[in-house]
Amino acid sequence: MKDQISAPVSAISRHxxxxxxxGITTLVVFHSCPLRxxxxxxxxxxxxxxxxRMMTPQQLMVSVQMDDxxxxxxxxxxxxxxxxxxLRSRFIxxxxxxxxxxxxxxxxxxxxxxxxxxxxxxxxxxxxxxxIKDMDPAIYEEYTGQTNEKVIANLRFLAENGVADRCxxxxxxxxxxxxxxxxxxxxxxxxxLGFNRFDVFEYKKDINK
Ligand code: SF4
Numbered sequence: 415m416k417d418q419i420s421a422p423v424s425a426i427s428r429h430x431x432x433x434x435x436x437g438i439t440t441l442v443v444f445h446s447c448p449l450r451x452x453x454x455x456x457x458x459x460x461x462x463x464x465x466x467r468m469m470t471p472q473q474l475m476v477s478v479q480m481d482d483x484x485x486x487x488x489x490x491x492x493x494x495x496x497x498x499x500x501l502r503s504r505f506i507x508x509x510x511x512x513x514x515x516x517x518x519x520x521x522x523x524x525x526x527x528x529x530x531x532x533x534x535x536x537x538x539x540x541x542x543x544x545x546i547k548d549m550d551p552a553i554y555e556e557y558t559g560q561t562n563e564k565v566i567a568n569l570r571f572l573a574e575n576g577v578a579d580r581c582x583x584x585x586x587x588x589x590x591x592x593x594x595x596x597x598x599x600x601x602x603x604x605x606x607l608g609f610n611r612f613d614v615f616e617y618k619k620d621i622n623k
Contacts, residue, residue, distance in 0.1 A: 421505040422466040435520040437490025444496040449558040453617045459497035471509040491518030503531040510538035525568040545584040548592045549600040557591045573608035587616040
C-alpha cells in the first residue's frame with residue numbers, strides 16, 4: 415500500500431440525471447484512450463496538449479462527497495468514463511473501498527483493455543456500459559485504428575463469470591462505417607455470447623472535425 419495510486423482526471427461533472435446510470439450521478443472523466451474513433455465525442459481526453467489533473471482516490475473522494483445525500487436518496491453514485499476508465503482499475507478499486515457502500519459505481523468503457531483490468535472491475539462495479547462499436551473486426555479496426563480481439567475476449571470473460579446482467583451493451587450506428595445489417599449482426603453475436611441488454615443509438619459525425 416506504499417505506492418500511491420493516482421490517475422489523470424480530465425473533468426468531473428456533477429448532478430447528472432438518468433444519463434450515466436440510475437439516480438443522480440457524478441461523471442469522472444479519465445484522460446487517455448488506446449482507441450482513435452473517427453467520431454470521438456471526447457477527443458480532449460487524448461489529444462496532445464489536453465489538460466488533466468493527477469488525483470488519488472482520496473482526493474477524488476474529497477471532490478465528490480458533497481453529493482452524498484443526492485447519491486443516497488436516488489440510488490445514484492459515481493460513473494467513470496473517458497477516455498478509457500477500465501485502464502484505471504486499481505484506482506477504481508481503491509475508490510470503491512473508501513466510498514460509502516450505498517453509492518453505485520458505474521463504468522462507461524470500450525473494454526479494449528487487458529483482461530486483468532476487467533477481472534478487477536467485476537469485483538467493484540455495479541454497472542458496465544460497454545460501447546462495442548461493431549462486432550465485425552474489419553469495421554472495428556477501420557473505425558478505431560485497433561483490433562477488437564481484446565473486446566471479444568473480455569465479453570466472453572464477462573459472460574462466463576455471470577456478469578452479463580450487469581452489462582448494458584451500446585451498439586451504435588456509425589455513419590460511413592457500418593449499416594443496419596451490420597448492427598443486427600452485432601446484436602445476434604452478442605446474444606449468442608449471453609448478453610441481453612442493449613442501447614441502440616447513432617453516433618453524430620463531424621462533432622470535432
Ligand atoms: S473509445 Fe471513446 S474516448 Fe476513446 S477514442 Fe473512442 S470515442 Fe473517443
